[in-house]
Amino acid sequence: MNWLNDNVNMLALLGAAAIILITVFVVAKYIKQMKEDKSTGELAEENWDGIGEYKNELPIGWSLAFLGTIVWGLWYFLIGYPLNGYSQIGEYNEEVQKYNTKFENKWANPDEETLMGMGEGVFFVQCAPCHGVTGDGINGKAADLTVWGSEAAIVDVILKGSKGLNYPLGEMPAGLLQGDDAKAVAAYMVEKIAKLGKSKNPDLVAKGESLWAVCAGCHGQNGDGMGGNSPSLKNYGKPEFVVDVLNRGKAGNIGVMPKFNDGRLSDIQKLAVGKYVNSLSQ
Amino acid sequence: MQPSRMINYDYTVAKYFAIAAIILGIVGMLIGVFIAFQMAYPELNNLAGEYGTFGRLRPLHTDAVIFGFLLSGIWATWYYVGQRVLKVSMAESPFLMFLGKLHFWLYLVGVVAVVISLAMGITTSKEYAEFEWPIDIAIVIVWVIWGMSIFGLIGIRREKTLYISIWYYIATFLGVAMLYLFNNMAVPTYFASGGIGDWWHSVSMYAGTNDAMVQWWYGHNAVAFVFTVPIIAMIYYFLPKESGQPVFSYKLSILSFWGLMFVYLWAGGHHLLYSTVPDWVQTMGSIFSVVLILPSWGSAINMLLTMKGEWGQLKENPLIKFYILASTFYMFSTLEGPIQAIKSVNALAHFTDWIPGHVHDGTLGWVGFMIVGSLFHMAPRMFKREIYSKKLMESQFWIQTTGIVLYFSSMWIAGITQGMMWRATDQYGNLAYSFIDTVNVLHPYYVIRGLGGLLYLIGFMMFAYNFYKTMTASKAIEKEPQFASPMAA
Amino acid sequence: MFHWLERNPFFFAVGVFIVIAYAGIVTILPDFMNSARPVVGTKPYTVLQLAGRHVYIKDSCNACHSQLIRPFKSETDRYGMYSLSGEYAYDRPFLWGSKRTGPDLMRVGNYRTTDWHENHMLNPAEIVPGSIMPKYPHMFKNVADIETAYAEALTVKKVFNVPYDKSGMPKLGTLEEAKAQALKEAEEIVANMKSPEVKEALKRGEIKEIVAIIAYLNSLK
Ligand code: HEM
């Protein structure tokens, strides 16, 4: 946490130190006066319930400091935050622009490791409140991301169906296939469509291929989603699919996930969190 | 030289309010300690169903201490100091006596109504102005009665020149009256809709940003005219009176007074920095906050210099300790506040625990100590008995001071940590912490704050006990002392 | 010297009043009309949302939650677009708060959902481990006060010309119509909830506080 690099933090710390110092200094001064000086002066003629009043002059330090703050006030008003020349929104725009330029320069072509690190950071702040810190979905309150995107999850989708990504084809019905058939299609999809690597049931891949027609009706022969009518299964289990979920939101069976398209996440950040999410199940 | 001592001052109403201040102080601070521990141990929210949650109790805490403890303390001192520096007894006017008692009893009815309504969740949500319109009306009536009592007493005064304390009581009266009226402007919905829904419900006359401006014009100056101005009235009387020292400088008094009146009202913008109120209003808020240091310090310095050459009293008389520490804390919080009002610092401090830290520097160190110190000075004179125990007073002082130090130091660290974590980013430019991380790190500081508050409360209970014993069981005194209060070891 | 004023309480009081009175006029009035103008797209709350807002106020959520996103990148990253004055044009009272014990909620409707709130309000620490927010089981029992909310909506419509019943704006109608409308909105929310208690109640025509407050939280965008 590079606290001291930020001049505002510096200012806060300096301010804190100044408070302590000035208070100690001034109080010490008056304590000294209380200890050593004698009270003197010309008494006013009034007396209230035994309380008298000296006609002493103003303490010089106090008067000078009063003038000093007034001068400072004028400076603040005319130069520090000039009445007609300062806008807090303008200041914000500059801050963001400066940041964006720096970000683009530095992370124009992020490598794998960068994306993972960045994604992890985004996940903890933006996703963990629903999916839990480990991504397990907090006892079924949101999707279990340690499973989502894996072969097992595909089987689950085939058995239970899917809804809420808001594609033109609407919902995917439950129970299109059962038992081994479902496993077989999942195996085929893992190896040949989404290309997620080796299936756990390599012997079922061939059977899966023969059953693929069930899916092709909506997802297309090659699984590309038929021009945006349903999700592209080529991307399933990949960061691109997660980005799609982030952009569309998901009103699913367990609950609703909001869209993340209000500008809080940049495209690179979305991709990064997608990578991180995929790493949870693979 | 002492004609004032011939007058038989009538302290009936002062006594009522003194006792109310003590009871409501205990109640308010007990709730304060409880909500402090709720922030460390959230299970404490479930002890009394919906009535025991932090959200319901927090306004009860703030309003019990402000409108219970503080106002009662202010009025107790008014009904004591007012008579004495105006050199006129309330006993001389049956009408004023009646007003004073009416003032107290109506106020008490108001307190009961406030407690019930806040516990039920009947609130308008505006900080320090939570009450719905029926209570607002009651408050206005109570306030007008107090005004009549002030100007009535002034009207029959023997001392022609108003003492400094009176200036401040008058300002309190006028300031709060103006602020309270404008901030609470609301339309009762039951009547406007032709009899639908809850009869006590109302809707604010102002919306959004305007509502915020009016609220913090009020909120900031509620601090001015309840936490500051009347407390200055107290210190200007009790410190010179207890110490027997003349006030250091009339010129300083007068410049501080008019300076404070002029500058305070402009500073409310510091509660709205970086909000949607116009930039220039915010800038004004920052500037006047910093300028405000000087008129604030003027009074404090005037008091410290009044003790010039009287260091010995500070050691011998624990009451003087209360006053001197109070004015030191006053200087402390009126320096801390302006620093927090600087835009770049406020960007960090706003919304964090540093603000409640600042608040309690002022309320515990300045307001609390002044009220306790004032009531201590009044007790022997109201009850014609010695203060029951000096030793107890000494220990109370140290216990409470420790409490305050724990409170503000923990909240400083908590606030600045929180503020920095909210804005911290990792090397990729992402926010480094989820919100809950910033909550979890604060746990130890919330515990320390709770303990600090507990110490302060224990000290206050010691005060209550000491006061009660003074009232009932202490040695009687024959002649009222001119200065230093008599106290048993 | 200056003792004249201090011997004339009346003029003294007048003097004090003048000195303290005009700062408010100078700082508050000039931008009053501007600040009250809604930004395009801002709509008044529906009766159900307003009832939820009353629950929010009743339990003083504003004691811990702000509704004001300041123009800093760290805040817009966390909570979304910074706040604009016109977005608050129908907020009576404003609910900016002054302390963030919990996160800002100005745009919570963008990133939390009905089912999430249901779980969270019932037991925050279960959803967000370490949360110090209180549990609100009583909101699942108490019934939301639709009538008072309606009375408020009607009041601001009449007194402050809040554009209810205008085209593209929430409909108010009569109390009966408003109640029917609130029930309809409540149904949409309850469809995404689990609590059998709340569902049962809705069938009887009762809207629980939890439903109203979720309607309100979802409207914060
Ligand atoms: C020169 C004098 C002072 C100045 C300029 C000042 C300034 C401030 C500032 C900048 C804030 C924080 C606003 C925010 O960011 O939320 C604040 C809050 C506060 N101050 Fe002071 N302060 C002063 C003296 C005092 C004193 C003496 C007390 C009490 C005895 C006090 C009580 C409070 C309270 C109660 C709040 C909290 C308001 C809220 O609910 O948000 N202040 N003050």
Ligand code: HEM
């Ligand atoms: C026993 C001592 C006390 C304790 C433990 C205590 C504790 C607390 C706590 C926990 C809060 C809430 C802070 C938050 O929301 O983060 C609070 C707020 C507050 N208390 Fe106290 N309190 C004590 C005494 C007092 C006294 C004596 C006063 C006034 C004379 C006072 C005035 C306030 C005010 C004005 C606030 C609101 C601050 C704000 O909104 O920023 N408290 N207190």
Ligand SMILES: [Ca+2]
């Ligand atoms: Ca009110």
Ligand SMILES: [Ca+2]
């Ligand atoms: Ca506050």
Ligand SMILES: [Cu+2]
């Ligand atoms: Cu203020």
